[in-house]
Amino acid sequence: DTAVSQTPKYLVTQMGNDKSIKCEQNLGHDTMYWYKQDSKKFLKIMFSYNNKELIINETVPNRFSPKSPDKAHLNLHINSLELGDSAVYFCASSQVDRGRYEQYFGPGTRLTVT
Amino acid sequence: GENVEQHPSTLSVQEGDSAVIKCTYSDSASNYFPWYKQELGKGPQLIIDIRSNVGEKKDQRIAVTLNKTAKHFSLHITETQPEDSAVYFCAAGHNTGANSKLTFGKGITLSVRP
Numbered sequence: 001d002t003a004v005s006q007t008p009k010y011l012v013t014q015m016g017n018d019k020s021i022k023c024e025q026n027l028g029h030d031t032m033y034w035y036k037q038d039s040k041k042f043l044k045i046m047f048s049y050n051n052k053e054l055i056i057n058e059t060v061p062n063r064f065s066p067k068s069p070d071k072a073h074l075n076l077h078i079n080s081l082e083l084g085d086s087a088v089y090f091c092a093s094s095q096v097d098r099g100r101y102e103q104y105f106g107p108g109t110r111l112t113v114t
Numbered sequence: 115g116e117n118v119e120q121h122p123s124t125l126s127v128q129e130g131d132s133a134v135i136k137c138t139y140s141d142s143a144s145n146y147f148p149w150y151k152q153e154l155g156k157g158p159q160l161i162i163d164i165r166s167n168v169g170e171k172k173d174q175r176i177a178v179t180l181n182k183t184a185k186h187f188s189l190h191i192t193e194t195q196p197e198d199s200a201v202y203f204c205a206a207g208h209n210t211g212a213n214s215k216l217t218f219g220k221g222i223t224l225s226v227r228p
Contacts, residue, residue: 031212041152041201042218042221043158044218045216051212053212055212096209096214097211101209102160103160105158107156
């Protein structure tokens with residue numbers, strides 16, 4: 001019954017590798033987001049997609065490429081991983097077209113780059 | 115862009131006491147102010163939110179107040195319990211349809227001493 005789910009929960013990889021994180025929401029929402037939470041717990045938006053269309057792209061290196069195959073899924077692919085990419089990545093969703101802006105977060109994916 | 119400041123950064127209270135967490139924002143166009151609770155190893159959970167046309171909102175032991183003139187909003191937790199111990203984030207955003215985004219404060223770690 002998880003509303004927003006992410007896989008994997010943990011990801012450990014070496015510098016230079018390419019990895020993907022997947023997100024799915026079963027809330028019927030039209031908008032999905034990727035956030036990065038650094039070691040100091042600071043939450044910063046990276047991307048948002050509305051009805052599969054990229055809306056927000058917050059000065060994220062182009063090694064990060066989101067992809068939304070449908071409204072319920074938003075994946076994040078990261079090329080040439082760097083040490084500084086180590087963080088917890090959260091997916092979230094909301095339903096903006098009905099004037100409801102509450103964002104619901106997934107459990108996070110802890111990425112460790114060695 | 116929006117800037118959200120949250121203070122203090124840590125707060126320790128005795129079980130049963132009240133806790134107040136304060137946030138300020140910079141963008142007068144912001145009209146949506148959610149609060150999130152993040153427990154260790156989990157994603158942020160929406161606990162209460164307030165919109166700019168309302169000055170106060172309550173939900174059982176938690177309440178949020180908003181002062182638009184001073185651009186600050188606060189979270190009040192009464193009769194604190196050990197399970198209230200977590201990191202709390204405030205956020206601000208303006209709801210403009212698909213372009214809506216939230217800017218988060220840096221979080222405050224609340225410890226409730228039994």
